Structures are given as C-alpha cells and as structure tokens.
Amino acid sequence: xxxxxxxxxxxxxxxxxxxxxxxxxxxxxxxxxxxxxxxxxxxxxxxxxxxxxxxxxxxxxxxxxxxxxxxxxxxxxxxxxxxxxxxxxxxxxxxxxxxxxxxxxxxxxxxxxxxxxxxxxxxxxxxxxxxxxxxxxxxxxxxxxxxxxxxxxxxxxxxxxxxxxxxxxxxxxxxxxxxxxxxxxxxxxxxxxxxxxxxxxxxxxxxxxxxxxxxxxxxxxxxxxxxxxxxxxxxxxxxxxxxxxxxxxxxxxxxxxxxxxxxxxxxxxxxxxxxxxxxxxxxxxxxxxxxxxxxxxxxxxxxxxxxxxxxxxxxxxxxxxxxxxxxxxxxxxxxxxxxxxxxxxxxxxxxxxxxxxxxxxxxxxxxxxxxxxxxxxxxxxxxxxxxxxxxxxxxxxxxxxxxxxxxxxxxxxxxxxxxxxxxxxxxxxxxxxxxxxxxxxxxxxxxxxxxxxxxxxxxxxxxxxxxxxxxxxxxxxxxxxxxxxxxxxxxxxxxxxxxxxxxxxxxxxxxxx
Amino acid sequence: xxxxxxxxxxxxxxxxxxxxxxxxxxxxxxxxxxxxxxxxxxxxxxxxxxxxxxxxxxxxxxxxxxxxxxxxxxxxxxxxxxxxxxxxxxxxxxxxxxxxxxxxxxxxxxxxxxxxxxxxxxxxxx
Ligand SMILES: Cc1cc2nc3c(=O)[nH]c(=O)nc-3n(C[C@H](O)[C@H](O)[C@H](O)COP(=O)(O)O)c2cc1C
Numbered sequence: 001x002x003x004x005x006x007x008x009x010x011x012x013x014x015x016x017x018x019x020x021x022x023x024x025x026x027x028x029x030x031x032x033x034x035x036x037x038x039x040x041x042x043x044x045x046x047x048x049x050x051x052x053x054x055x056x057x058x059x060x061x062x063x064x065x066x067x068x069x070x071x072x073x074x075x076x077x078x079x080x081x082x083x084x085x086x087x088x089x090x091x092x093x094x095x096x097x098x099x100x101x102x103x104x105x106x107x108x109x110x111x112x113x114x115x116x117x118x119x120x121x122x123x124x125x126x127x128x129x130x131x132x133x134x135x136x137x138x139x140x141x142x143x144x145x146x147x148x149x150x151x152x153x154x155x156x157x158x159x160x161x162x163x164x165x166x167x168x169x170x171x172x173x174x175x176x177x178x179x180x181x182x183x184x185x186x187x188x189x190x191x192x193x194x195x196x197x198x199x200x201x202x203x204x205x206x207x208x209x210x211x212x213x214x215x216x217x218x219x220x221x222x223x224x225x226x227x228x229x230x231x232x233x234x235x236x237x238x239x240x241x242x243x244x245x246x247x248x249x250x251x252x253x254x255x256x257x258x259x260x261x262x263x264x265x266x267x268x269x270x271x272x273x274x275x276x277x278x279x280x281x282x283x284x285x286x287x288x289x290x291x292x293x294x295x296x297x298x299x300x301x302x303x304x305x306x307x308x309x310x311x312x313x314x315x316x317x318x319x320x321x322x323x324x325x326x327x328x329x330x331x332x333x334x335x336x337x338x339x340x341x342x343x344x345x346x347x348x349x350x351x352x353x354x355x356x357x358x359x360x361x362x363x364x365x366x367x368x369x370x371x372x373x374x375x376x377x378x379x380x381x382x383x384x385x386x387x388x389x390x391x392x393x394x395x396x397x398x399x400x401x402x403x404x405x406x407x408x409x410x411x412x413x414x415x416x417x418x419x420x421x422x423x424x425x426x427x428x429x430x431x432x433x434x435x436x437x438x439x440x441x442x443x444x445x446x447x448x449x450x451x452x453x454x455x456x457x458x459x460x461x462x463x464x465x466x467x468x469x470x471x472x473x474x475x476x477x478x479x480x481x482x483x484x485x486x487x488x489x490x491x492x493x494x495x496x497x498x499x500x501x502x503x504x505x506x507x508x509x510x511x512x513x
Numbered sequence: 514x515x516x517x518x519x520x521x522x523x524x525x526x527x528x529x530x531x532x533x534x535x536x537x538x539x540x541x542x543x544x545x546x547x548x549x550x551x552x553x554x555x556x557x558x559x560x561x562x563x564x565x566x567x568x569x570x571x572x573x574x575x576x577x578x579x580x581x582x583x584x585x586x587x588x589x590x591x592x593x594x595x596x597x598x599x600x601x602x603x604x605x606x607x608x609x610x611x612x613x614x615x616x617x618x619x620x621x622x623x624x625x626x627x628x629x630x631x632x633x634x635x636x637x638x639x
Contacts, residue, residue: 030601034554041593 007437008447011066015054018068019047058452061424061438065450073426092121094427096352096395102421104398108466109422109459126494129369129404134479143475144482148411150247150342151314153387158313160212160246162412164468165402165483166193169347169393169414170216170251170318172200174273175354175431179448180440183423185209186453187460196414199251199287201277207244214247215239216318217307219261220287222277229292231303233310235278240311247314247342248307252290252300255351255368255394257360258320261289297333305339316343316391320351321371322364324509328378340387345414346371348394352417354441355432368394369408370502373488376409377506397421399470407486408499422463423456514626522626525619526575529588532612534572540565554602567591581623582630589620 022043028036046068053063053070062070080099091099100121107114122128151159168188173181175198182205188195189211197203199218206213217224217231224235239245253259264277264285271281279285294300308315321327334340348368353361366374372392379385392410396402397418405413417425424438431441439451475483478490493500514522540547540561551561568591574584595613599605624631 026597029597034556034560034598034602037594037597040597041590044593045590 006435007066007069008435011069014069015050015067018043018050022047058455061450061452061456062426063450064452065437065439065447096350097397097417097421097427101398102427105418105421105463109463111462111466114466126496128494129497129499130492131400131403131407131474131478132490132492133477136479137477138475138479138481140472140476142481143472146471146483148389150316150389153340154308154342156312156314156342158246160194160314162194164191164193164464165406165412165471166191166464166467167214167391167412167414168193168195168419169416170196170198170214170249170254171416171420172198172216172218172222172354173203173205173276174198174200176441177436177439177443177448177451178205179451179453180420180423181205182209183451183453183456184419184460185211185213186457187419187422187464188212190457190461191464193464194246196249201273202239202275203245204276207242210244212246213244214249214316215245216249216251218251218287219289219291220264220277220285221291222279225278227280229286229288231293231307232278236307236310240313245313247316248311249345250291250304250307250315250317250341252294252317252319253322253347254318254353255320255347255349255365256353257356258322258347258349258365259289260357260360260364262287297330298337300330301333301337301339304341305337308339308342314342316345316389317341318345318347320347320349320365321374322366324366324374324378324506327375328382331378331382331384334387335382335384340384343389343391343411344375345391345393346375346410348392350394353431366502367498368392368396369404369497369499372405372408372410373499373502374506377510380409381510399467399474402467403471403474403486404491406483407488407490409488411484419460419463422459424451424459514629518626522581522623525623526581526584529585529616529619529623530572530575532616533568533588536612537565537568537572541569550603554598564591564594582627585620585623585627589617589624592616592620 022040025036025039025043029040050068053060054067057063060070062073104114124130145163146165147161147163148165149159149161168184171184176184185195185206186209189209194212194214195206196214197206197216199216199220199222201223203213203215203223217236220229221231224232224239226232236248240248264279264287266282266284269277269279269281269285273279274281277285291300291303293303293306304315304317346368347365348371349365350368351365372390375390376385379388379390389411390409391412391414392405392408393414393416395417396405396413396415402413420440421427423440425440426438428437430436434442434444436442436447439448442448475481475486478486480486480490493503540551543558547561547565548557551557554560567587571584571587571591574580574587577584592613596617599610599613603610605611
C-alpha cells in the first residue's frame with residue numbers, strides 16, 4: 001500500500017483537471033456542438049463541489065487535503081461493510097485497531113450516540129477479558145468524582161492533580177506536525193487533561209497553546225542535554241520555569257521498541273529541530289538505548305532523585321516491562337534508597353511509534369495487561385504500592401480496555417493513538433514517511449492544511465467526555481463508589497489469555513524469591 | 514428542517530415548477546418558438562426533446578417529497594445549460610431570457626435548505 005500511488009499527486013492532478021475540462025467542454029460547446037454543454041455543466045458542478053471541499057468545509061481533513069477524490073474514500077467506506085463481508089476481511093480483523101474500535105472513537109469524537117444494535121461482534125469464547133457487573137449497581141450521585149494527585153507521597157508543594165483518569169501519551173513534535181500538536185494540546189486543555197510532550201525537545205508549540213504539560217526526557221534528553229547526552233541542569237530549570245510544565249517523565253523505554261535507541265539523521269535536523277532539541281546541525285545524533293546516567297538499578301534511582309531534587313515537581317518514569325525479576329529488583333532498589341518516582345508509566349509491547357524496526361515493534365516487550373498486573377503485584381508484595389502511582393498505555397483506546405487496565409492496578413490510563421484517531425487518523429500506517437494523509441504525522445504544509453486545529457481540538461474534548469461518561473456508567477454498573485476500588489475481582493479472565501499465564505507465572509516467581 | 518424553511522422550500526419548488534412546466538410543455542409539443550430556439554442552437558429536434566424531457570422530470574421530482582433534492586439538482590443543471598445558451602448563442606433579447614438565472618438561484622436555495630438530505634453529504638455531517 002505504502003508509496004505505490006501518491007494519492008496527493010493524483011488528487012492535485014484531478015483538482016487541476018476538473019476545472020480545465022469544464023473550460024475545454026465549454027469551448028467544445030461553443031465551437032463544435034452545443035451538446036458538449038451537458039459535460040460543461042457537469043464539470044462546473046464538480047468544480048464547485050471540489051472548491052467547497054478544499055477551501056470551505058473544515059470538518060474533514062481528507063476532503064480538505066484531497067478534494068473530490070477524497071470523497072471516493074467516503075464512498076468506498078460506505079460500501080465497505082458489504083465489500084468486507086462478501087470479499088475481504090471482516091470488521092474485527094484489521095490491526096492494530098479494527099473497524100469497530102476505530103468507528104467507536106470517531107463517533108465519540110464527533111459527539112454522536114454510540115448505541116449499537118442486535119448484538120456484539122466480539123468473541124465470548126475463551127479469549128477476551130470481560131467486566132463483571134454487580135447485582136447492586138450504585139447511583140451516579142453515590143460515586144466520588146475521580147481525583148489523583150501526583151507527588152502527594154512526597155508532600156510536594158507543586159503536586160499535580162488530575163480529575164479525569166486520562167492523559168495524552170508521549171508524542172513528540174517531530175513525530176507529529178505542528179497542527180497536530182496544536183490541536184491535541186488545545187483539545188487536552190479543553191477537556192482538562194494533561195498532555196505529554198514526547199521526547200522532541202523544547203515543547204515550543206505545546207507551550208504556545210498552554211494547558212497542562214508533562215515534559216518527557218527521552219534517552220537523548222533532547223532540549224535539556226549536554227553534547228554528550230547527559231543532563232544539563234540549567235536547561236531543565238529554564239524549561240520548567242514555564243508554568244505549563246506540571247510534571248517530568250523520564251523515559252527509560254517504550255513498548256514499540258524496548259531496549260532500542262534511535263538515530264536522528266542529519267538530513268532531518270532542520271534549523272528549528274536543532275534549536276528545539278539542542279543538537280548541532282550537520283551530524284547524526286544518536287538516541288542511546290538508555291540514559292547515560294543509568295547503567296544499573298542504583299544509578300537509575302540516583303538519577304531519578306537528581307531530577308526530583310532539581311525540579312521540585314512530580315517526576316515519573318516510563319518503561320516497558322521486560323523481565324519481571326528486573327522490575328522487582330529496581331523496586332527493591334527504590335526501597336533501599338527510599339526514593340520513588342512519582343509515577344511509573346507502564347507501556348505495553350503493543351504500543352505504537354513513529355518508526356521502529358519491525359523486529360522490535362512485533363517481538364519485544366511484555367503485553368500491557370500482563371505487565372500492569374505484574375507491576376501492581378510486585379509493588380504490593382514489596383509493600384510500597386502506596387509510594388507511587390501506576391499509569392498504563394498500550395491500545396487503551398476504548399472504555400472497556402481502560403476499565404480493565406484500571407482494574408489490574410493502573411491509577412490512570414494514557415493513550416497516543418486513541419487521540420490520533422480522534423484527530424482524524426485513518427490508520428494509513430505512514431507515520432514515519434512524512435506523507436500522513438490525515439495531516440497528523442507530517443510536516444508537509446500542504447497535508448497539514450487539512451487538519452483544522454480548532455475543529456479537531458473539539459473532537460479531542462468530545463472523545464474525552466465520551467470516555468468519561470462511559471467510565472462513570474461502568475463504575476455504577478459494577479457497584480463501585482470510588483475509582484480506586486476497582487480491582488481484579490471485577491474482571492472475568494479466561495484461562496487462554498496472556499494475562500492468565502502471567503498471573504500463574506508471578507505466583508510461582510514470588511514463591512521463589 | 515424547521516417548519517418555516519420547509520414552507521419556504523415548497524414555495525420555491527412551486528415557483529420553479531410554474532416556470533419550468535410550461536417551458537417543458539412547449540418544447541415537447543413542437544411549439545414554433547421552441548423550434549426556432551433549438552434551430553439556433555443546432556439541436557433540432559433531438560436536443561429539444563431531451564431538454565424538454567429533463568425539464569418535465571425535474572418538475573415531477575420537485576413535487577415528490579423524497580426526490581425534491583434531486584429535482585432541484587436537475588433543474589439547476591438544465592438551467593445552467595440554458596444560461597450558457599443565452600450567453601453564447603441566443604443573447605438576452607427578451608424578458609424570459611433572464612428566467613434561467615432566476616431558476617438557478619431558486620434551485621440553489623432549495624438545495625441549500627435541504628443540504629442534509631443529500632446522502633453523501635449527510636453522512637459526512639454526522
Ligand atoms: C506517532 C507516535 C509518536 C510517539 N512518540 C513517542 C515519544 O516521543 N516518546 C515515547 O515515550 N513514546 C512515544 N510514542 C508511544 C506512545 O506514547 C505510547 O506509549 C504508545 O503508542 C502506546 O499507546 P497507544 O497504544 O494508546 O498508542 C509514540 C507513539 C506514536 C503513535
């Protein structure tokens with residue numbers, strides 16, 4: 001699919017050709033035969049509709065970018081269910097997100113009712129985790145509103161409280177284009193949730209939009225680094241002087257490519273990127289696989305302490321769980337030094353990214369649900385579950401998955417791609433190519449043009465509101481009065497799941513340790 | 514649609530039918546003036562019958578509740594053709610030469626009022 005036809009070029013050609021043909025037929029009508037004017041009229045209409053799509057309507061990125069050719073997509077989509085049913089794949093087959101999951105988000109983002117009829121299309125055999133309701137649901141007004149405060153354990157003056165259990169997970173300016181960053185940040189602000197800046201260095205556009213930001217420090221520490229990749233204290237202090245930045249996230253690893261660094265090729269280092277990321281122009285810059293300060297448990301915890309002491313705002317870490325024994329060791333190290341990150345964000349192996357080697361994307365890391373369960377269990381076993389918070393990310397894009405993550409021990413959930421879909425992502429899988437047709441992961445101004453920041457930011461807010469609505473309804477149905485009371489007993493976990501395996505495994509491992 | 518836009522739309526539909534129906538009738542019944550017109554356009558007689566037929570269909574559709582929007586689109590197209598004819602060949606010698614312009618405007622207003630009924634657009638508006 002990728003690159004075979006450049007839809008952008010084709011559509012540009014079509015957008016030129018349609019009015020040209022109208023003129024041509026007109027000339028034919030005048031000089032050859034009046035019958036040509038049947039075509040003239042048709043093409044004048046097409047031209048008008050096309051201009052409307054390209055320049056007047058703002059709701060549909062694809063139509064704004066590609067015009068009437070983009071309409072073909074809506075048409076094909078409208079006959080899609082039939083085509084798939086009879087010819088190709090069904091609604092639950094596409095990956096990473098199938099049509100049912102995607103259209104659920106599109107509906108939430110547009111703020112339309114998402115009731116469905118006749119029955120579920122999902123499986124009820126032995127492969128899907130389901131949620132248990134209570135015989136005695138509670139009323140909405142009996143539920144305590146959600147609230148979670150980061151840094152309360154350390155008694156921080158600048159502790160940070162969220163009132164909805166959602167955050168926008170790390171996506172850098174670089175992976176995202178300017179318009180996408182602005183729409184997400186503005187939407188997050190509208191919805192009252194924080195947004196993670198990703199490891200793109202100084203979050204210039206995020207800060208221009210305002211709202212609550214979590215600054216992510218990647219392994220290359222873009223924006224706050226010395227030339228050797230170590231932390232530059234002064235740059236970090238300068239950065240957090242900006243009020244928008246509420247928390248710091250030290251990224252140890254991410255689910256899409258755990259244990260893997262990266263390379264920022266010199267061709268990609270424009271003047272702007274070099275300034276935002278504090279890297280020189282004209283040379284490749286390496287993102288190491290780990291922070292150079294962190295070579296083992298002890299040094300990692302020391303580094304967390306250094307950042308915490310320096311910034312005096314909540315500092316969390318993000319990681320993808322590999323070996324649970326290693327995870328247990330680092331928790332013990334935290335206990336030994338009595339230093340805890342203000343949150344631990346667990347990223348599942350199913351996580352997405354702009355670009356990662358296939359082997360890592362497909363093969364590395366522990367799947368999310370098993371990882372949250374393990375992290376929560378280990379923290380609880382070690383008696384320190386109350387010293388930190390657990391965040392979770394990895395395909396947590398709809399209410400059910402999010403509820404399951406919370407039940408397994410997460411305190412709040414993060415998503416990157418859920419919010420991309422709400423922005424109008426159509427899963428073209430071109431994030432690394434700079435040719436995103438939805439104008440999200442591209443810097444091409446012509447493609448970004450279709451993404452109307454104001455229009456799409458309300459979609460982000462709608463999406464969050466839809467999720468929150470579901471969340472409280474689900475709490476009520478499960479008879480839960482406060483979000484922190486959600487636990488694994490509210491789940492039905494079939495024995496065929498990865499989670500079920502991990503539960504067995506951890507029990508065994510705990511008895512050995 | 515609110516009640517008042519609904520009424521307005523029907524009023525405009527009837528206006529179009531009132532102007533278009535006689536035009537269709539004259540074309541299909543070989544009225545000498547129609548024949549003259551289409552001779553000028555070099556479309557005698559096929560073009561006259563085709564256009565007359567399309568005009569008649571448009572009138573009909575404009576009166577069928579489920580098809581109004583299509584009737585409006587069809588009249589818009591036919592009248593755009595008429596405008597082109599007057600501009601390029603026939604000129605604006607008589608009062609009724611301006612009728613197509615009026616009709617295009619009326620049809621456009623109807624389409625605007627009923628835009629949510631265009632299926633493909635309606636899908637995108639939700
Ligand atoms: C386009 C894109 C860019 C991303 N950039 C970063 C990044 O800069 N730092 C990071 O830690 N994770 C990054 N991620 C990973 C996400 O933050 C998240 O952990 C992962 O996608 C799982 O969440 P999801 O399944 O809801 O998308 C990125 C993901 C995507 C799709």
